Amino acid sequence: MDRRRMTAIGVVVAAAGLTAAVTLPSFAGENAAPRAGGPAGASATGGVAPEVLDAMSRDLSLSREQAVRRLAAERRATGTLNRLRAELGAAYGGGWLSADGATLTVALADPAQAARVRAAGAVPKEVDRGVRELDAVKGRLDSAGGRATPDIAGWYVDVATNSVVVLAKPGAEEAGRRFAAATGAPAGAVRVTASTESPRPLFDVRGGDAYFINNAGRCSVGFSVVGGFVTAGHCGRPGDRTTGANRVAQGTFAASSFPGDDWAFVQVNNQWTPQGVVNDFNGGTVPVNGSTEAPVGASICRSGSTTGTRCGVVQAKNATVNYPEGTVTGLTRTNVCAEPGDSGGAWLSGDQAQGVTSGGSGDCTAGGITFFQPVNEILQRNNLTLVTAESRSAPAEPPAGGEATAPPATAAPTAPPATAAPTAPPAGDSPVCTGDVSRSGAIAAGRSQAQPDGRWFVADGGAQSACLDAPAGAQLVLELQRWTGTSFRTVARTATADGVAKLEAEASPGTYRYRLTALSGSGQYTLTFSAS
Incomplete structure (x- = not known):
């Protein structure tokens, strides 16, 4: 910004x-690469911005061609999972991609549905619990989150092991088991794992472009929405004022939630224009063309004002993190690194918005784990409209009914002086x-x-x-x-x-x-x- x-x-x-x-x-x-189906020449990158492919090549050890193929396979897997989730109901145990992104596995609590999964092109795996049951178990832990000790870093649903994973510091595993047992969670549904992670909010630096809160702390812009942008809730409280990286007055926090959630909406003044792009920190930008959620195992890239663009894969969804300031639920866990100041920054899968940086453990020298707040929840909770590369120059917000109408005459800008013609x-x-x-x-x-x-x-x-x-x-x-x-x-x-x-x-x-x-x-x- x-x-x-x-x-x-x-x-x-x-x-x-x-x-x-x-x-x-x-x-x-x-500043966006041609999209698939557009002019000749766009197919070389599958409609994906070259900057995204370069970042994937660097961090996932892929060639550009492999990155394009992987993103195409992930898009197909996303459609398959959405369809199977609806068809399988309570039997659906979640889905994930293999390390190379080539194989989609779908967990089933009802083995009779295996043929349907195979017909969809996925590999079935029989499990004891559907994802709804796992989410209910994790919900018990979330409700008791205030009683979690500092030795417990957090917990998340791991569909690949059909369990809820509780992360405890080495030597504190028994404390993790006692915490889980006290919630009434079935012992077989919870797995306590030793972890050296020490997640903390990344207060100090960018996510897309940098911005400053009350002329002091620094965070990163997540995604443009009509009227402003979304970012991390721990970056500011309603009424806090922001300035851009250029120290020009920018806007005000209109809504914020942290802990519990970690999201915020900053309403910008008329000197700032939200754009449907993300800073690639390589002299350009990449387009945002929607917010379709990527599955576990999918590649993902993060943009932040401290460490630029970094890529990895989605490890788990519906993760809970026990920050020193309080517990945050519903986050997505990744193996992407981040550092202070990257908070609030943008997460993309291809050209699809995924979320805003919450916090993490480690750094971009030794590597780390980073969590993000899913963007669709932020949009829905605050009734916000994502600005995309295709719509950011739109003359007006789309009408409530989606009717294809031009903006009202009252929205038309006024004519400048004759000298401007x-x-x-x-x-x-x-x-x-x-x-x-x-x-x-x-x-x-x-x-x-x-x-x-x-x-x-x-x-x-x-x-x-x-x-x-x-x-x-x-x-x-x-x-x-x-x-x-x-x-x-x-x-x-x-x-x-x-x-x-x-x-x-x-x-x-x-x-x-x-x-x-x-x-x-x-x-x-x-x-x-x-x-x-």
Whole structure:
């Protein structure tokens, strides 16, 4: 969220002609790799940002091709698990991926359902307890969490061993067993394991971009939502004020929960624009395109302001951590490292938001364990809408009914002074492209940008035309996209030939933007367009 403040302008197309008005985003483009199913060339990375693949290659010892295949297999496994969970009901004992991500195993408390699991392409494993029973056992421990001693680091549901694992410091295993027994949990359902973990909230540093609380403590931004961003609850309390990494006033904690949970919502002021991307700490960003939850065993990457981007795998869900400040339940456990200041930062599986950093044990020198608060719970509990790479330039929050309507007239930005309008080229200059509105920018291979100015314009319908003067030697795709009420959808597309792309379309009334994607090459471009 460390953004540079830029001048506001925009475009509104009306029957009377073209006038300008919009707010510039904090950076010019979406900085997102083309998604699968998009322009030619996007399939090379399976629609996944190269930065994510590079981080997976580094931390999971995978080639880019292996990372792409693994993410594809994990997406299929996620769909299979969602379907089987609904079909198997109480017999469902959870599912997990093998170490290489190639095999999906599904636990069954009813062996008669094994054929259904095999038919879905997974390997069945007979167990004594369904995941609902395991969650109930863990719920007993959660209720007694206040009586857990400091020797107990936490507990979580481990579907692979069909048990609830209690983590106790070496030599304190008996204390862990007494704690579990006192809750009335069945002895066979609880497994006490020695662990040197000492989880603590990561107060001091970033998760995405860094931000500061009351000009003192530092945490990291999790994910952009409409009106602000989500982060860790231990970072601040309602009313606490935040500043960005640039020390510019940013917002206020509007809601926070810790301990018990570890989430917060920071409402930002009008100087900050939430974007559907995550800082990759390598000079770019990666897109966020949804929040589908990844299964146990799936690869996952974390972004934080102290240690940058780090990757590993999901080890368990519904974990409870006994922090010094109190017990937090419902966390996801990973083998990804983190350090103070990474708190609140973003967790991604591919391009899907997973959660915000809570705390952990260890560090990024020796390695460690880190927990995150699932993002979907934060969104649901606070009635928040995730900002994605596809929707972040949306003209308005989607209507409650999901109706594909343009934003109301009252939401339209006002026109700037006449001096802000595009000017005609000097006499004697013959530009390659002409039009009523002209915008220029810089773009690099594998990146996308939205114009005008990362925003949108409203058209009454009829003919729309655009001309793109691309950087020398670059191959660009130009798309006209219409707001459907939930996202922007492409209605016309063209590609550059001899450095120029021209697009013409008959369009219905609505809200539009142009999207530029660089397949190769980089440099300065100029886009001009008109609408009747």
